[in-house]
Amino acid sequence: MLTPFKADGNIDYEATGVLIEHLRKIGISGLFPLGSTGLFPFLRTEERKKFLEYVIEHSHGLPVLAGVGSSSTDQSVELALHAKQVGATALVIMPPYYITPGQPEIISHFSSIIQKAHMNTFIYNIPQLAGARIEPQTIETLKNTFPDIVGMKESSADMRYFSSIMRFSSNDFSIIQGQDDLLVPSLSIGADGGVCGLTNFSGDVVEAYKAFESGDYSKAREIQINKIVPLLEKTNVSRFPSGYYRAFYEKFNLRGGYRSPMTEPKK
């Protein structure tokens, strides 16, 4: 989920309702607010809490995975405890970015949060933004140490890495592709689903997923290659994630805004 903004840069809760309604209509199976597309690092702690509360209140029973990423372990702990308190289904934790953490720092960060929050948790791998990759060995260590860890959002765009971690896939550990244009290739080797930004304004990803799950591989492939790939390329012509915001605002005739330092994409 992106975080809808008003023209003045404040969060637009009305538009957030529109977004949730749209996501329910196209048939997604859960909500992930406050991820990278949601621009969590641009938000203040209080905004993040309030936004999460709003999403949970308007989720109509859909699971809500709460992004609690931070470069500060302390802040992630605070956000995790809040997410638990307000009823999030699970946490989504990423490495403590900025300082390009090593694997021990990643383990320390995850451990501190999970030990305090004790709730279902997804590992979020996104090295191009977090400054570090979560190595397979680290995933194994975390997974074996904390039964709270129930899965992983894998957004590296590196299918070689994705393939190498598929060996961890099980009933107790879901692996979910975070890149829209890699959805079908990932499903073909057993991925459990996708957390895909294009859903913010398009139903293509859900259609591809459903086609694949129903065994209609040729339809899934056709949507993947002819719809998702070009749509993603078009959306990402603008600096990530501003293209998602423009497409969402345009689809729903919203004036919309771009929270600084995000800038409005050129037409």
Place this chain on the structure above:
Amino acid sequence: MLTPFKADGNIDYEATGVLIEHLRKIGISGLFPLGSTGLFPFLRTEERKKFLEYVIEHSHGLPVLAGVGSSSTDQSVELALHAKQVGATALVIMPPYYITPGQPEIISHFSSIIQKAHMNTFIYNIPQLAGARIEPQTIETLKNTFPDIVGMKESSADMRYFSSIMRFSSNDFSIIQGQDDLLVPSLSIGADGGVCGLTNFSGDVVEAYKAFESGDYSKAREIQINKIVPLLEKTNVSRFPSGYYRAFYEKFNLRGGYRSPMTEPKK
């Protein structure tokens, strides 16, 4: 195909016969000598010609795709004319490496060779070694200019790129995955096959391909994740491509050698 060496570093033609026989037995549909695994840059021009002739003579009717890569356009032209003369099925041309060419240099190189050799040609994309990626626009330009271009070996290991070029796939343009561990994901979005180094000593890749083609996706996935991925990781613990050589020598009880500057992998 790797290029088998004797302990003294010279090409081992007897072992080459063993390799071709093995490849035929496991059911590959064509031979690609003198690619990166074949260590073509370590060979002298005359060696490359003689090795190609040997492979063609012992191909038992299998198509032979001749690698004619070079940093020198002149040398690639010479090798292409020779390949044509001795009956290769098609050329495999890569960008002129070392100098990290731009797209105009890539187009110039391909054009010079194809205009002189006039024969079926595969584009070989391997940016991690060639020092440059062949951009989708360049592929389109080359493909539209030269009907001789019949396909592409894509070895970037970047599935995002692979997805974006799948729009060029047609009856007249085959797209082939060059990375073993990305075979099934690539087939799932319409790739025409694989050019896979593990075939030098293992039948797993061919089995996965056949399973996929026969519609047994779960078997294909199972081989991909549980056999190919770990075997590739194990093979590449040694500096590429020395692990392929050791595995081949061991499988066929050959003494075998490592042409300098390749060094024997540590046990």
Place this chain on the structure above:
Amino acid sequence: MLTPFKADGNIDYEATGVLIEHLRKIGISGLFPLGSTGLFPFLRTEERKKFLEYVIEHSHGLPVLAGVGSSSTDQSVELALHAKQVGATALVIMPPYYITPGQPEIISHFSSIIQKAHMNTFIYNIPQLAGARIEPQTIETLKNTFPDIVGMKESSADMRYFSSIMRFSSNDFSIIQGQDDLLVPSLSIGADGGVCGLTNFSGDVVEAYKAFESGDYSKAREIQINKIVPLLEKTNVSRFPSGYYRAFYEKFNLRGGYRSPMTEPKK
């Protein structure tokens, strides 16, 4: 300046006093708290404010450059207004990290902060952590738009870039090297000084600077190559910046701590 921690992970103000005293003794000409070595992203907003206040109160008249970096423009504005209010000499602003900003996002971020704080500002270039390089054209734009911008801390470790921006150096725009092991080469082409992490526990950098300024180039070179380079390599064997913390704690016999997610370096 690093941010000294107690064994429980809280800021150690007594040790901070020790650090400032040490820095004054070795002869530094200004203090830069809350930079990358200071681990600002691990601190909460209130901690950052309190630490800055402490440093200013104990600066004994030394200029204090306040790091106000954040991925959130809003937070940087808040920190800048606070820094102004409590008497910081200048701001040090970096690009809004995490989202790998483009140049327009960088300009937007800097502009928002400077327009609100109206005080002397240093640009902080550290692409390896900020996720983006501040292009020379962007520096020129910012410098020409805001007379408040009085200089730059350049920590890219890329001397080619450093050389290319030296054309901006003037009486109104200081360029300062942020990498200890590039100090003397930078001074040789006109850099105005260094902001160097080794000063936290060593006087070598200041000695090299003074030797250079007094015209004793051979002494400067000697310290650079034989003392600074090996000391920096030794310090950075541990994950940055934990080696600086250990060396500081050891030098002053402090128990010291490692704020999570930083982990204690192995011996």
Place this chain on the structure above:
Amino acid sequence: MLTPFKADGNIDYEATGVLIEHLRKIGISGLFPLGSTGLFPFLRTEERKKFLEYVIEHSHGLPVLAGVGSSSTDQSVELALHAKQVGATALVIMPPYYITPGQPEIISHFSSIIQKAHMNTFIYNIPQLAGARIEPQTIETLKNTFPDIVGMKESSADMRYFSSIMRFSSNDFSIIQGQDDLLVPSLSIGADGGVCGLTNFSGDVVEAYKAFESGDYSKAREIQINKIVPLLEKTNVSRFPSGYYRAFYEKFNLRGGYRSPMTEPKK
């Protein structure tokens, strides 16, 4: 030295004479034919030999450092033996490119050549083209094993690396900067000189060097920042090294050519 070409792409020996005459006039202290700017990978073995012979014959007593780089150890050996036979002053050897060699492959390659040629040798570090960096430990190993190794051309553009290897500098081991825009910073920490491509058509680099050596640091700095850096940036707007060729042809009113796959730079 670049390798002058005629409009038809063949080596232009008359222009080569013009180039050598120019280099002598501006006061260089040695010639380095068949390096990267010389586009050695675009030349056939026989061309390389003939070009080297021409340069030696017309060197008027200047030392000639012969580039014998190749991805094939065998070819490098052949070129080294030839260089020795025709009276080159020293060899310049680079890692065996294309295959992204590891340190053992680099050591194997250098050892094979030096053991056969037994003559003065410079190590040539240029990771951005060779696909691998020569690690400091490897330099130490090679240097200690082979007294024939008398120095190093360091073209990585990484001053951190350059600083770290300056500890090897001695009367028996010269370290030479291969990047024009890093000349003065390198001299400031003890580099023995530069191997600089701009000398092909400009005297600025030699002037900067002489100013530095005579103790006129402010003149050296002035030339470095105001002449060399902008001239290098202008030259490298075109794909390396075509801008050097155009500038050389224009300076001496030569028609000149661009050996394929190099393409003529756009005006």
